[in-house]
Each structure stands twice: as C-alpha cells, then as structure tokens.
Amino acid sequence: MPDPEKQPLKTRQRLLVAASRIFAEKGYQDATIAEICEQAQTNIASVNYHFHDKENLYLEAWRHAFQEDLKAHPSGAGLAADTPAEVRLAGRIKSLIARIADPDSHFFAIVHREMAQQTSLLQQIMAQEINPERQALNELIGELLGPDATARQIQFCHASIVGQCFHLLTVKHIRFNEENRRYVMDLKDADAFADHVVRFSLAGIAALCDANKRRPQA
Structure with a gap:
C-alpha cells in the first residue's frame, strides 16, 4: 500500500x-x-471550485497557517490537566514564542501584513480561532492568581504576557531573506527569551498574589 505521507x-x-x-x-x-x-x-478554475473567490481563499489560508502553527507547536504542550499551573503556563508561553519565532510560520506574517494594509476580512475568523486560546490563557492566569484575583488583574496579566511574546513579532517581520525565501529573526536565542518571559511572568503573578493576600478584606 502506498505511504500516505509520500502521496x-x-x-x-x-x-x-x-x-x-x-x-x-x-x-x-x-x-x-x-x-x-x-x-x-x-489553475484558476480550481480556486473557484474549492474556495469560490480570493477573499475566501485568504480566510482559509490564514486558518490553515494558524492550524499548522498549533500542530507544530501545541499550545497545551501535551501536558495533563493536573500538571502544576506554573508548568502549564510555561508551556503556553513557550508554544507562543516558538510559533512566532518559527521561520516556516505564515500565520503571524499574514496578521502582520493585515495590520499594515487592513482588509477587515480576518476579524471574524481570527476571533473564532484565537478566542479559545485567549480564554484558556485567562483561565490559567486566574488559577495562578487565586480566588482573590479581579477580572482586571487577569486582563492586565494576559496583556503583559502576550505583549512580551509579541515583541518578537516586531523583530521578526522586518526582515525577509530573499535568497532563502523565509523570514529571519534577529533575536538569536528564542528559547532563552521564552525562559525569561516565563520567569518574569510567574514572578509578576506571584507578586500580585501576595498583594491580594495582604489586601484588607471588605
């Protein structure tokens, strides 16, 4: 039987x-x-048959790129639900940074282009695909902050963590290597940067937990 992977x-x-x-x-x-x-x-007829038009091809190409990124760098990192929350957060951060740093990733490049020349075509599909990832990260942050956490603290922690990760997006997408036809990131050691973001984020969350515990009860 022919090998499906070689077809x-x-x-x-x-x-x-x-x-x-x-x-x-x-x-x-x-x-x-x-x-x-x-x-x-x-040929063009095949685009019409499978996607109807350029707009729908654009949407499905972005979805394809997003799913390929998650396949290569799973956001859950294969961790069980009872794994300590600190380890699960580290897995999510490292997954996100790995996806941004991956020279073969097209997902973030398409988003970057969309931000430069907005079509408004991606808004709905991005919400559909990204919201589950955002919600999972928020729930994990809430678990780490504890029962005294406010919705605002969770929101701000989410913004802080994602903002650190997305710093690489500005670094990565400025340069495109024409010879190799791939994006080249200037930051040499993405793994070391991911470790830093993990330590920095966990330290910040721990500080907020301590502050919440010391906060006078109403």
Missing part, C-alpha cells in the same frame, strides 16, 4: 500551502490568484 498533496491542500506563503510574503492586495495557482501547480 502528492491534493489540489485544495496545495492551494492552501501556496496561498498562505504568498499572502504572508505580499499581503492580500499584492498577492495574485495567478501566482498562487502557479506555485500550487493548478
């Missing part, structure tokens, strides 16, 4: 792979269906 990609999959790469490099406005089809080794 050529089906047309729809080839279009998604090519589209996610080209939308990441050029953005929605400058990417063309003709170029995507050329890289996917297919």
